[in-house]
Amino acid sequence: MKSDKLIAVHNGALGDFLCAWPALLALARGMAAGESSTAGSGAAVPPERAEASQDDTPRLLFAGSAERLPWLAPLGYAPCPPAMRRALEELYGCGREGCGEDGAHNATEWPQPLAGATVAWFCLDRVAAAPHPRIVPLPCLTGGQDTDRQDATARESCHGQHVTNALRGYLERAAPASLPWPPRWDADWPAAWRRLFGGWEGAASRTVVLVPGAGHRAKQWPPRRFAAVADALARAGYNPLYVLGPAELERGLDRTALLPPDLKAAVITPADHDELAQLLRRARLIVGNDSGPLHLAALHGTPVLALFGPAPAAAWRPHGAVALASPLACAPCSATLRSLGCGGVDAALGAAPCMAGIEVDAVLEAIWDLLERSA
Structure with a gap:
């Protein structure tokens, strides 16, 4: 039939x-x-x-x-x-x-x-x-x-x-x-x-959303480097805002590393996807690891900077986003992340080596360029 x-x-x-x-x-x-x-x-x-x-x-x-x-x-x-x-x-x-x-x-x-x-x-x-x-x-x-x-x-x-x-x-x-x-x-x-579902509304905003989590820990940039980026944004007159999801809360992502005592940055956990989408649409820029919120922001047309390590940006880059890939020769190593060449997260680095290979200066350079272009 x-x-x-x-x-x-x-x-x-x-x-x-x-x-x-x-x-x-x-x-x-x-x-x-x-x-x-x-x-x-x-x-x-x-x-x-x-x-x-x-x-x-x-x-x-x-x-x-x-x-x-x-x-x-x-x-x-x-x-x-x-x-x-x-x-x-x-x-x-x-x-x-x-x-x-x-x-x-x-x-x-x-x-x-x-x-x-x-x-x-x-x-x-x-x-x-x-x-x-x-x-x-x-x-x-x-x-x-x-x-x-x-x-x-x-x-x-x-x-x-x-x-x-x-x-x-x-x-x-x-x-x-x-x-x-x-x-x-x-x-x-x-x-x-x-x-x-609506487009980008944040061209005049001073809020830059930082997404430090990811579906796989090996895709996460070191938290202390996010803190350095947030500090630089705050000094430049922007409002850094961390967005954490259920996975980060369950894993106990180190908020101390994200938020040193002298850093003024807010942390929010959206109640649902609708609240998340509203927040992303109204931000000036989204910066974070390869993750769902970055894909959602990019679909709405919000400028996005996505950091890539073990997974290939060619396959997984959010549509319309700028991808900053690890400079390490071994990256990318896996499209599915079922197994990684380095074994995953290095305890000393607090991240996979390929993600730790992305320097703060490189991320900030891409951020300033995107902020200027989105003005």
Whole structure:
């Protein structure tokens, strides 16, 4: 029976989701175009489509964090019903097969709650479920980027295309035949985001937001260097503002290192993504590690300076942001950060060596340039 519904599964972090948002928009636009075409033609609904549409479940569903839904509801996504969520959880398998491989020979019985549905499963390089004809893997890393080898060839493979462009290529080349409707990519998707969720409002602000956390500790710049940047900003007449998320609070990020006694800087932990977005949109500049808040700020059009160490800026740079990469020859070393060439965070440095290799003077030089350009 032909699929009548599409379930988009995305269980990644905030930054991963925001990089995938243009692909989710393309899937939604494809459905809308198909409905408009059918309505305009006056053609009868095919029998297999009518059979699949007997229930009242929306045709475009999202299975992932509920915090992401405000960015998807305007596109037509509805939350995946509980019965379908439970059926999706039953699909989780070994995940050893490479994302995008033909796994039809491993097909198992499709769960009844998912009848008439195709699953578009977003992933880094591999899906967490066993292959099935109804599962369309959407990998955001191209071949060779996901590597655990710590050698020159591995480092070279980290300089691939951006994950958003990788998803676009996969949607346009590999996925259409497996999806219920052809996706329609919006070439000006950043404008679509800002029409829906607002643009930058901080051109006249004196607030510079500092984001010292990250999803992986190896991506964090040493806290004391953030303190040096905050001090320089305050002396120049700007208002440094630290933004900490739940991960930093859970890990017990050293606030003493961020805030020496003689430094005047505020610390805020936004209650939700809406509060975070409002704060980022109204700031003059965002400076921080490769993390979700920087991706969100960049989508709204706020100037962003992103610091990169083990992860490749070519793949993960927030759209429109300025990336300052580690000068160390060993960086970047891993697109997924499953394993690192140096072993991770050095206790003496308080950071991974590649992040510690980024000097305060280099960061300040980039900050002054961005502040001048954003005046």
